[in-house]
Amino acid sequence: MLSLYIHTPFCAKVCHYCDFSVLSAPERLFEEYLILLEKEIEIMLRRYPEFIDNTKTIYWGGGTPSILKIEQQNKVFQALEQQGISLFSLLEFSMEFNPESCFQDRVENAMHHGVNRFSLGLQTFQENLLLRIGRSHDVQTAKTALEKLISLKSEGISVSGDLMFNLPGQTTEDFLSDVRFLADQDVDHISFYGLNVAPLTVLGKRIERGSEKIDDIVYEPMYLGGVEILTNANFERYEVSNFAKPNKQSLHNQNYWRGGSYLGFGPGAHSFVGSKRFNAPEKYAPWRQWVLEGCPESKLNVDLIGKEERLTEKIWLSLRTSDGLDLKALEEESVRIPEEVIQRWESKEMLACVDDHLHLQGRGWIFMDSIIEDFLIHNIPS
């Protein structure tokens, strides 16, 4: 399947834990960004024309795409349509919204241009934690935004909410009550992610100075407790951090995990086409320069994915999903994971083999990285 990704690198302010390619920029920069984005979309779709007729999903993320006003949003929709992308023929068109910019007119305008799935960055429903991680919204704004999006479900809209756990000062009960609250709303999809502290962020520096602390001991009860609540509420875990009501899985993300091709636009956006992986310059200024030069491929880091990398990715990506790792398919590529390695994890009830597919189990979802590394130290022939 083919997919497109659009990255809007602007946020109302940069959250204390954020190390994405984002900036809190004056609005005049938005206009320049939109001109450059349009140019990039045109150049890249001419270079990879197979995406014009065959794209099935688009994900517009960031940053905060909802920071853009209607007229600014429309420039992105028009840029895609001008290149022949039929927005209403897509299987899924997702757009990220943040609560503080989840305005009715912006939501409706996106829907009128084919967006049929909204992903809302909630993170937590605890006021003190929102402040501590530097989010731009408060709890009431988050609840109002959620209610607004859920009310559109009767018009065929799918709604997803994002939560975070292992935040500084967050107790297990704080997180589980967030999960319970969100599961009780009529959302189709929930993602939750454990905080990964990057050293150069505000939070990373505070932790280094000792003025903030993350208690890793709560990671496991938070994750497993959250999974239990969602499972009981009829959400299926289809990837380590993603849970969906029946038939509400994100098609776009599944395309990533199943090794499908995608083309990204905007600073730092990643692409995977054929056996080539590349990404646009991450910072705004070098990205701007790169687009002005005509998006030369010679200025990108292009990784050619050989057999070894492809199989390594296949193991990483499939084990993290409920599809599991297809051992027969691996064998057809002359790769065999030794029986004793599989048994080591099966005996700990972290792995199970069903119909020649390996699936993570119980605490195995938390020890996923160690399990995969254990598989990978057994040489994959190139």
Ligand code: SF4
């Ligand atoms: S809203 Fe998201 S992308 Fe923007 S600063 Fe916060 S974490 Fe980063």
